[in-house]
Amino acid sequence: MEFFGHAESWVLVAFLLFVALMVYLKVPGLVAKMLDERAAKIASDLDEARKLREEAQALLASYQAKRAEAEKDAANIVAQAKADAAEYAEEARRKLAETLERRRKQAEQKIAQAEAAAVKEVRAVATEVAVAAATNLIAEAAKGAKGAALIEDSIKAVKSRLN
Numbered sequence: 107m108e109f110f111g112h113a114e115s116w117v118l119v120a121f122l123l124f125v126a127l128m129v130y131l132k133v134p135g136l137v138a139k140m141l142d143e144r145a146a147k148i149a150s151d152l153d154e155a156r157k158l159r160e161e162a163q164a165l166l167a168s169y170q171a172k173r174a175e176a177e178k179d180a181a182n183i184v185a186q187a188k189a190d191a192a193e194y195a196e197e198a199r200r201k202l203a204e205t206l207e208r209r210r211k212q213a214e215q216k217i218a219q220a221e222a223a224a225v226k227e228v229r230a231v232a233t234e235v236a237v238a239a240a241t242n243l244i245a246e247a248a249k250g251a252k253g254a255a256l257i258e259d260s261i262k263a264v265k266s267r268l269n
Contacts, residue, residue, distance in 0.1 A: 233268040237261055 241257060
């Protein structure tokens, strides 16, 4: 009986009883089941993390593409604005040139009208002077009743031809 006289023997017996009790209560199966569930949850979490990472990468790529498109659109808008500004400036220059040309022509027309009016006025004064001179000459040449009638007819004829 020396076997039960040592403390190590009792520890061995207690350990074997403990292991037998654990096997009887199916503790290793429960532990294995818990470990399997834990491993499945970890695998599920890893899959979820992988999916989230892929979604984040896809979202990042989408935003980068949108940013590149927005930069391209902004560059197009700037280029179009510059082209429009150049077009508007050219149109303004063209309209200014047209306005200046129109004003020059109007000034030339006014000058021509003033020249025509001055020529007409000079002719009218010259006609009046010529008529007065002719009247005096004819009056000197033809004195009397017949001369007065002749003067009146001549004045009417000269006025109608000169005007």
